[in-house]
Amino acid sequence: MSAETQLAVVPPKETALAVFSTVKGLDPWLDQVRAKVDEFKKVLPDLKTRKGREAYASMAHQIAKSKTALEAVGKEISAKQKEIPKLIDAERKRVWDTLESWQKEVRQPLDDWQAAEDARVAKHEEGIQQIKDMALFGETPQASVVARVIADLEAIEINDTWEEFLPEVAQVKDETLAKLRNLLVERTQYEAEQAELVRLRAEAEAQAQRDRDAEIARVAAEQARLQAEQQAQAERDAAARREQELLEQAAAAQRATEQAARDAEAAAERQRLQLELQAEQARTAAAQAEASRVAAEQRAEQDRLAAIRRQEEAVEQALLDEKARADAAADEILRQQQERQADVAHKSKILGEAKQALIGMNISEDLAKAIVLKIARGEVPNVSIQF
Numbered sequence: 576m577s578a579e580t581q582l583a584v585v586p587p588k589e590t591a592l593a594v595f596s597t598v599k600g601l602d603p604w605l606d607q608v609r610a611k612v613d614e615f616k617k618v619l620p621d622l623k624t625r626k627g628r629e630a631y632a633s634m635a636h637q638i639a640k641s642k643t644a645l646e647a648v649g650k651e652i653s654a655k656q657k658e659i660p661k662l663i664d665a666e667r668k669r670v671w672d673t674l675e676s677w678q679k680e681v682r683q684p685l686d687d688w689q690a691a692e693d694a695r696v697a698k699h700e701e702g703i704q705q706i707k708d709m710a711l712f713g714e715t716p717q718a719s720v721v722a723r724v725i726a727d728l729e730a731i732e733i734n735d736t737w738e739e740f741l742p743e744v745a746q747v748k749d750e751t752l753a754k755l756r757n758l759l760v761e762r763t764q765y766e767a768e769q770a771e772l773v774r775l776r777a778e779a780e781a782q783a784q785r786d787r788d789a790e791i792a793r794v795a796a797e798q799a800r801l802q803a804e805q806q807a808q809a810e811r812d813a814a815a816r817r818e819q820e821l822l823e824q825a826a827a828a829q830r831a832t833e834q835a836a837r838d839a840e841a842a843a844e845r846q847r848l849q850l851e852l853q854a855e856q857a858r859t860a861a862a863q864a865e866a867s868r869v870a871a872e873q874r875a876e877q878d879r880l881a882a883i884r885r886q887e888e889a890v891e892q893a894l895l896d897e898k899a900r901a902d903a904a905a906d907e908i909l910r911q912q913q914e915r916q917a918d919v920a921h922k923s924k925i926l927g928e929a930k931q932a933l934i935g936m937n938i939s940e941d942l943a944k945a946i947v948l949k950i951a952r953g954e955v956p957n958v959s960i961q962f
Contacts, residue, residue: 622688631685642674699740710754718762796882811868
């Protein structure tokens with residue numbers, strides 16, 4: 576009898592009817608199976624090995640074969656002996672239930688191990704899927720969000736706790752990081768372009784505002800010039816009117832003098848003197864009107880020049896402000912570049928010193944470099960490099 580069928584024992588055909596017809600008549604055969612089960616459980620196989628797991632499955636299979644064999648004999652007897660079906664069926668069920676419980680008893684450690692194994696594998700597979708999902712976003716993310724996800728992913732340790740999934744999770748992490756870093760470059764470039772567009776629009780709006788301010792200043796200067804010219808013209812017209820009135824008054828006075836001359840020589844002389852005085856006053860008034868007109872034109876010109884100076888000063892101040900802002904932005908960019916260069920140089924120096932220390936321990940330069948880089952990336956548990 577082979578190892579697979581050694582438990583598949585059944586009563587001899589000549590006594591099978593008596594055995595199945597007797598209450599607990601199959602106990603001797605059940606005792607044989609139970610003895611094998613107890614012997615098997617004295618030294619349980621190792622579930623961590625394939626051979627051990629196969630031993631559990633084989634023993635359960637042997638019990639199942641005994642169960643099936645006894646069931647087959649019972650069915651055959653029941654078919655031939657209709658007069659005692661209840662006894663046979665009851666014995667069949669009892670034996671079936673007993674052997675099934677023993678089958679479950681023997682197989683339980685294997686089932687428990689398999690459930691734990693399935694849970695362990697599912698946990699690793701879920702962790703790998705979570706790493707893959709870190710490169711998925713419901714909507715286009717900002718560069719800062721992508722950078723934060725990259726930092727979170729880089730913080731995930733790839734160590735022996737991943738067991739046989741270590742190569743796969745390391746590859747998935749590298750692939751996901753590559754996707755995220757490419758996305759970070761794209762989003763950073765896009766946001767920089769958008770920022771540049773905003774800056775250009777702001778500059779365009781500022782230029783438009785400066786143009787509007789210049790136009791307002793020009794219109795104001797033109798209005799001031801026109802007002803000055805109008806005022807000067809009004810003053811010239813007023814002076815002309817006053818001069819004409821004086822001339823008319825002088826003519827009237829002359830006519831009166833001529834009439835008075837005919838009346839009296841003495842009165843005529845006084846009148847002549849009076850007319851000369853009035854003429855002098857008229858000339859003085861005309862001179863004053865001309866002086867007022869010139870002063871008005873000078874004031875209008877001074878107002879126009881002052882408006883031009885204010886506009887030029889405003890333009891010059893705006894240029895100075897823009898230059899100061901551009902210089903500050905350039906200084907900040909230069910400072911950040913210098914900080915990054917200093918950080919890279921400092922880290923390169925530290926890594927170089929670590930590599931030289933390993934080379935001094937008779938380790939090849941390539942291997943020393945690989946070890947240092949692996950530690951720097953946080954891929955060696957409980958070991959780090961202080962920068």
